[in-house]
Amino acid sequence: MKTVAITSNTSWYLYNFRKNTILALLNEGYRVLAIAPKDDYSKKLEELGAEYHHIAIDQGGTNPVKDISTFFGFANLYRKLRPDVVLNFTPKNNIYSTLAGRLFGAKSINNIAGLGMVFINENTTAKLARLLYKISQPKAHTIFFQNDDDRALFSKHNLAPMDITDRVPGSGADLSRFTITPSDDDGVTRFLLIARMLYDKGIGHYVEAARELKAKYGDKVEFRLLGFLDVNNPSAVSKQEMQSWVDEGIVNYLGVSDSVENEIAQVDCMVLPSFYREGVPKSLLEACAMGKPIVTTDNVGCRETVDDNINGYLCEPKSTESLIEKLDAMINLPHTERLQMGEKSREKVEKEFDEQIVINKYLQAVRTAIK
Numbered sequence: 576m577k578t579v580a581i582t583s584n585t586s587w588y589l590y591n592f593r594k595n596t597i598l599a600l601l602n603e604g605y606r607v608l609a610i611a612p613k614d615d616y617s618k619k620l621e622e623l624g625a626e627y628h629h630i631a632i633d634q635g636g637t638n639p640v641k642d643i644s645t646f647f648g649f650a651n652l653y654r655k656l657r658p659d660v661v662l663n664f665t666p667k668n669n670i671y672s673t674l675a676g677r678l679f680g681a682k683s684i685n686n687i688a689g690l691g692m693v694f695i696n697e698n699t700t701a702k703l704a705r706l707l708y709k710i711s712q713p714k715a716h717t718i719f720f721q722n723d724d725d726r727a728l729f730s731k732h733n734l735a736p737m738d739i740t741d742r743v744p745g746s747g748a749d750l751s752r753f754t755i756t757p758s759d760d761d762g763v764t765r766f767l768l769i770a771r772m773l774y775d776k777g778i779g780h781y782v783e784a785a786r787e788l789k790a791k792y793g794d795k796v797e798f799r800l801l802g803f804l805d806v807n808n809p810s811a812v813s814k815q816e817m818q819s820w821v822d823e824g825i826v827n828y829l830g831v832s833d834s835v836e837n838e839i840a841q842v843d844c845m846v847l848p849s850f851y852r853e854g855v856p857k858s859l860l861e862a863c864a865m866g867k868p869i870v871t872t873d874n875v876g877c878r879e880t881v882d883d884n885i886n887g888y889l890c891e892p893k894s895t896e897s898l899i900e901k902l903d904a905m906i907n908l909p910h911t912e913r914l915q916m917g918e919k920s921r922e923k924v925e926k927e928f929d930e931q932i933v934i935n936k937y938l939q940a941v942r943t944a945i946k
Contacts, residue, residue, distance in 0.1 A: 577945055580608040580658040580681070581625070582649075582672050584632045584665040586616040590623075591833070592746050592857060593664065597623050599934045600941070608656055610649075610672075628652055632667055635808045637700050642671065649675035660684060660716075660944045662937065666704070670711045682716035682944040684937070688746070688854035690725050708734045716944045719743045719936070721854030724875040741940075745855025745879070747930030748864040755866035755921050756840040760910040765797045765842040766870075766902065769835060769858035770849070771805045772812040777848030777872065777898075784848075784899045785825045788906070796906060801829040801838055839865050843913055844905050847871045850892040855879050855928070863924040866917035870901045880928075886919035 579600050583589045589597070589611050600607050601624045609625040611617070612632050621627045630648045633641040649672045653661075661676045663669045663685045673683040712718060712735035720726040720742050730737050758765070766785075770776040778800070785798035805811045820826050832838055835858070839845065845862035846869075853876030859869055863880060869887030871877040881887040888904060891897035905913065 576604065576606050577660070578606040578608060578656065578658045579941055580610055580653075580656070580661040580676075582610040582630070582661060582663050582668045584612065584634045584667060586611040586614045586620055586627070588664065590616040590619050593662075594623065595749060595930060596662075596934050596937055597625055599938060601625070603938060603941075605941070608658060610652060628656070634665075634667070635805075637703075642667065646671040646675055650678060653679040653681055657681075660941050662686070662941075664688060669715075670707045673711045673715050677714045683714070684717045684719070684940050684944060685712065685715045686719045686721070686743070686854075687725050687729070688721050690728065690852040705732060705734070713739075715739060717741060717940045719940075721745045722876050722879055725852070725854070741936070743933050743936050744928045745860055745876075745933070746857045747933035748857070748860040748924050748928050749930045750864055750925060753836055753839075753861045753864035755864075755917070756836075757866060757914050757917065758841070758843045758910075763795055763797055764792075764844070764906045765799065766844050766846050766905075767799045767801060767838060767842040767862075768846045768848075769801045769838075769862075770847060770856070771802050771808070772800065772817065773805060773808055773810040773851070774812065775810045775849065775851040777850060777892075778812055780848045780893070780895045780898050781846060782820055782825055783895045784902055786823075787899055788902060789825060791903075792906065798826045799829055799838070799842065800826050801832060801835065803831045835861065836865065839867060842867065843910075844868050844870060844887075844902075846898075846902070847877060848890060848892075848898050849877055850874055853877055860924055860928050863920035863928070866914070866921045868905065868913055868916035868920060870898070870905060880923075882919070882923065886916050886923055 607625040609620040610628045610630050613629045617627050632645050658681045661681045661683045663672045669685040676683050718740045788796050821828050839862050845867050855876050859880040869881050872892040873889040874892045883889045888901040890901045
């Protein structure tokens with residue numbers, strides 16, 4: 576039996592974003608190792624049928640001692656477990672797991688799910704990250720990109736041979752789980768933003784837009800936030816800030832949920848004013864699958880989900896004024912026209928972003944690597 580490892584910087588990510596990939600690998604007869612830091616979802620990975628193994632990863636940190644420890648952690652696991660193929664997700668896994676896997680004959684299939692601030696900043700940390708990509712990625716068997724902009728940047732900076740790269744449509748959306756669910760026409764326009772609560776995701780612009788539009792429309796509009804407070808990230812919204820917004824009556828903070836489809840079903844429009852270098856945001860794909868119009872930025876990864884004025888609106892990155900303009904336009908659309916936009920969202924995701932497309936790409940890449 577061939578062994579496939581699948582790695583990420585959280586067990587939460589593997590369960591919520593790659594559950595169906597794990598199930599497909601198990602169904603193909605592979606032994607599947609799930610490797611990620613231990614959290615509340617590690618046990619759920621075992622319940623799927625995967626073997627869970629802990630790895631220590633400092634997600635957003637830049638401590639070289641901790642990163643070296645992560646590399647040796649992967650090396651020790653691969654020395655003992657001997658995977659044939661490793662599927663890596665999230666940046667440090669793409670780097671350190673690839674290097675460790677190479678030592679023990681494992682072929683790595685990496686997913687570049689957005690490049691964050693690595694190609695925006697010019698500080699020492701960003702330069703070091705680019706160097707580590709340049710050292711590690713040529714040693715991969717396959718590199719999947721979620722958008723063509725990131726693939727072009729890798730080519731421009733000569734970070735990996737282009738003949739080992741390919742494109743996947745983000746993480747895809749599970750079209751059987753996320754089904755079209757029209758919102759009620761009760762005179763209230765409800766918006767939802769799902770993301771880690773980071774300013775890079777445009778949370779600040781969303782809150783400012785909500786403040787102005789609440790002043791204009793009162794109880795006729797509602798703004799919701801869903802996602803965990805990543806307090807260890809330098810771009811994070813603090814608990815105190817979030818509570819002050821809630822107390823002010825600007826937003827409703829919903830915390831986190833394993834059933835995001837229940838929250839998406841209740842709203843009229845999904846919003847993500849991110850200026851982070853996204854892959855293709857899964858929250859937008861899932862909202863599209865549920866027949867919701869989208870307001871997001873004309874930014875790497877985000878723009879892939881919207882045909883402007885067809886299934887939503889694109890606004891300018893880092894512009895609260897532009898975001899307000901697009902949200903105001905959505906508020907003033909007749910309910911029937913919002914539903915028509917939502918139908919276009921569903922059509923788009925069925926055609927371009929079905930999760931099964933992604934899973935089939937991975938299964939084929941694993942078969943090729945093993946051969």
